[in-house]
Amino acid sequence: xxxxxxxxxxxxxxxxDGLYFPDGQIxxxxxxxxxxxxxxxxxxxxxxxxxxDPHSGELHADGNDVCTACHNxxxxxxxxTIKPLAYDSPTHHFHEAGKPGSFCVDCxxxxxxxxxxxxxxxxxxxxxxxxxxxxxxxxxxxxGCHTDRDAAWAASAxxxxxxxxxxxxxxxxxxxxxxxxxxxxxxxxxSGLAADAGEPAIVRATAVEMLGxxxxxxxxxxxxxxxxxxxxxxxxAAVAAAGALPPDARVDIAGPLLDDPVRAVRIAAARAxxxxxxxxFLGARREAYLGAVDEYxxxxxxxxxxxxxxxxxxxxxxxxxxxxxxxxxxxxxLALDPDYTPGMINLAELYRATGRIAEEAEILQRAxxxxxxxxxxxxxxxxxxxRQKRYDEALELLRRAHEAQPGESRxxxxxxxxxxSLGRPQAARKVRADALARNPYDVDLLTATLHxxxxxxxxxxxxxxxxxxxxxxxxxxxxxxxRERLRx
Numbered sequence: 001x002x003x004x005x006x007x008x009x010x011x012x013x014x015x016x017d018g019l020y021f022p023d024g025q026i027x028x029x030x031x032x033x034x035x036x037x038x039x040x041x042x043x044x045x046x047x048x049x050x051x052x053d054p055h056s057g058e059l060h061a062d063g064n065d066v067c068t069a070c071h072n073x074x075x076x077x078x079x080x081t082i083k084p085l086a087y088d089s090p091t092h093h094f095h096e097a098g099k100p101g102s103f104c105v106d107c108x109x110x111x112x113x114x115x116x117x118x119x120x121x122x123x124x125x126x127x128x129x130x131x132x133x134x135x136x137x138x139x140x141x142x143x144g145c146h147t148d149r150d151a152a153w154a155a156s157a158x159x160x161x162x163x164x165x166x167x168x169x170x171x172x173x174x175x176x177x178x179x180x181x182x183x184x185x186x187x188x189x190x191s192g193l194a195a196d197a198g199e200p201a202i203v204r205a206t207a208v209e210m211l212g213x214x215x216x217x218x219x220x221x222x223x224x225x226x227x228x229x230x231x232x233x234x235x236x237a238a239v240a241a242a243g244a245l246p247p248d249a250r251v252d253i254a255g256p257l258l259d260d261p262v263r264a265v266r267i268a269a270a271r272a273x274x275x276x277x278x279x280x281f282l283g284a285r286r287e288a289y290l291g292a293v294d295e296y297x298x299x300x301x302x303x304x305x306x307x308x309x310x311x312x313x314x315x316x317x318x319x320x321x322x323x324x325x326x327x328x329x330x331x332x333x334l335a336l337d338p339d340y341t342p343g344m345i346n347l348a349e350l351y352r353a354t355g356r357i358a359e360e361a362e363i364l365q366r367a368x369x370x371x372x373x374x375x376x377x378x379x380x381x382x383x384x385x386x387r388q389k390r391y392d393e394a395l396e397l398l399r400r401a402h403e404a405q406p407g408e409s410r411x412x413x414x415x416x417x418x419x420x421s422l423g424r425p426q427a428a429r430k431v432r433a434d435a436l437a438r439n440p441y442d443v444d445l446l447t448a449t450l451h452x453x454x455x456x457x458x459x460x461x462x463x464x465x466x467x468x469x470x471x472x473x474x475x476x477x478x479x480x481x482x483r484e485r486l487r488x
Contacts, residue, residue, distance in 0.1 A: 006033075007232050007264040011299075014206040014237060017180050021138040023129065023173025024203065026122045029114045035123040037202040046070075064088045067104040094161055100145060110141040129171060130154035136177040172203045179210040182441040184471035187214035191222045194234075205237035212241035216475070220245070227253045232262040239268040247275040255281075259288040263295060270296040274319035307333040307340045314346055323354050341367065341374050348380055360384060375405035379414070391422055402431065409439035413448065425452075443472060462486055 006012075012034060013019055019028045024038050036042050051066055052059060059066045064087075071087045086092060087104070095101030105111075107128050109121040130140035133151035142154035175189035193199060193207040208226040211219050227238035235257055242253040250272055257269040258281075270292035281289035296316075300309045314329035327350060333343035344367045351360035364384055367377040382397030395418050402408075402415040412435025419428035429452065436445045450465040466483045473479055 005262060007236070007262045009263075011236070011264045011267070012202075012233075014202060014209050014233075015176065016206070021173075022136040022177035022180060023126075023132055023138040023171060024124055024176075025110075025126070025138055026112055026120065029118075029120075032120075032123045034202060038124040038126070038200045041125050043200065064102075064104050071104075106145065107141045110139075110144050128154070128158070129173075130158065131168065132171055132173055136171075136173045138173055138177075172199055172207075176203075176206060176210070179207070179213070182213065182472070184441070187211070187216075187219050190214065191219055194222045194226060201231040201233045205231075205233040208234060208237035209240045212244040215241065215244050224253055227257060232260070232265055235260060235262070235265045236268055239265065239272045243272045247273075251276060251280060255285065258285070258292045266292040267296045267299050271316065274316050305336070307337040307343060309333075310336070311340075311342050311346060314343075314350070318346075318350060318353075323350060326350055339370060339372070341377055345376055345380050348384075352384075357387075361388075375401045375408065375411060378404060379411055382418075383414070386418070391418075394418060395422060402435075406434070407438050409435055409442040409445055412439075413442070413444050416448065428452075440468075441472060443469065446472075459486060 013030070015024050015034065015038075019026075019030050020034070021027050024035070026035055036048075039046075048054070050070075061069060068088050090097060090102070093102050093104075093107065095106075100106055105121060108125050109123065111119045111121045113119045128141045129138075130142050130151040132138055133140060133155075140151055140154055142157070143149055143151055146154070172193055175186075175193045178186040179190050190207040190211050194204050194211065196204065205226070208223055211223050215223070223238050223241045226234040227242070229235055229238075239254050239257060242250045245253075254269040254272040257265050258273075260266050260269065270289070273289070278289070297313070300313055303309050310329045310333035314326045314333065317323075317325035317329060327347065330343050330347035330350065333340055334347070337343070344363055348360045348363045351357070351363065361384060364377065364381045367373050368381055373381070378397050378401035382394045382401060385391070385394035385397060388394075395415075398411070398415040398418050402411045405411055412431055416428040416431040416435070419425070419431060432445060432449050432452070436442065436449055439445060446465055446469050450462055450469065453459075453462040453465055463483070463486045466479065466486055470476070470479055470483055
């Protein structure tokens with residue numbers, strides 16, 4: 001309803017890989033909301049209606065006039081903190097007036113086109129930072145137009161125009177890029193970003209959510225603090241991160257949020273606590289728990305026509321330990337879309353976990369028979385063949401899964417294990433090496449490659465691998481002892 005809290009009606013995505021570039025620029029087709037929350041304009045109180053007619057969506061002025069209504073020598077009183085500057089001038093944008101590059105939106109709101117016909121401008125109103133490309137891989141507005149040049153050229157041009165120190169300050173995209181890669185230093189960088197009150201809430205919340213992949217004694221503290229933050233996006237992200245903890249350890253973070261004033265947070269808390277025994281919540285806590293569970297279920301059933309809804313419910317009931325309700329939900333997802341791969345995989349896993357091996361085989365074979373099985377189906381079917389001791393078939397399916405999605409580290413790791421197990425160590429080495437080149441910070445691949453180096457008595461390679469692993473797992477005492485032995 002109009003006037004209600006946004007987070008009582010919607011659950012926004014954070015700056016997730018696949019939706020946004022590491023520096024927060026739009027990547028896939030997303031709503032303006034996530035971009036605008038990153039902007040200085042939002043932080044200073046600018047709203048949509050300051051630029052757009054609230055009914056038609058049309059801009060209040062043409063060209064640069066909508067921007068210079070505020071960004072000029074006499075900004076409106078509401079935005080008196082804006083520094084006066086002749087922005088609409090070649091002395092600022094260094095392009096010929098009226099030509100591409102001279103319009104504010106060209107540099108500060110670059111667009112991406114979706115479905116061929118739908119150009120959308122990034123509403124984070126960011127300052128172009130081509131210097132970030134080397135560290136984040138994010139695109140920049142300059143080379144979006146100057147397609148014959150690269151980011152290094154663009155960064156050099158900005159230095160020539162504005163000086164060596166202009167726009168060289170640290171950027172949150174660097175921490176998010178480290179987190180996405182799982183690189184050494186990621187946990188510390190994300191923890192620092194999560195605690196930085198000067199950054200936009202959606203950026204800090206993204207860092208908190210990403211800490212779920214790095215939870216240990218050092219990072220659980222920032223997540224717990226986020227669960228007590230006054231901004232609901234931080235609390236929402238804390239619950240998401242807490243989902244990576246063992247069930248009993250989630251209660252301290254998510255439990256107090258079951259009666260949070262914001263509905264999206266209550267729903268997230270109920271979902272995160274699915275694997276926690278219901279009897280954990282007694283007295284007043286039980287009432288809050290049951291109420292939040294009801295809200296979670298209702299939020300899913302509000303879009304019951306979508307197979308994703310019933311997949312979510314199936315996973316929820318699986319974690320609750322109710323196999324019958326989980327099966328019914330997965331089957332409903334497939335009734336809505338008979339070729340829905342996640343539904344098939346989760347139903348097959350449910351059958352495996354409950355000892356219904358024949359039904360697991362049947363659902364996976366059904367997926368394979370479509371002739372369009374994706375990598376995840378091929379991988380699951382390969383693992384089934386391993387358990388059935390049909391090793392040649394298993395190896396072929398695992399190979400196809402790896403080749404269909406070579407960037408997925410798990411598929412490469414498992415395929416290499418299968419090759420080793422069937423007496424093909426040279427082929428296993430090649431698969432591991434290729435997978436590690438694509439995923440240089442994958443702990444399982446690094447560990448397996450280190451183990452092979454030790455078997456090969458390749459001490460030089462083993463030292464390098466142990467050092468790389470140590471940077472990712474600095475608290476691993478056994479690994480430290482191995483590094484000492486290798487040095488000797």
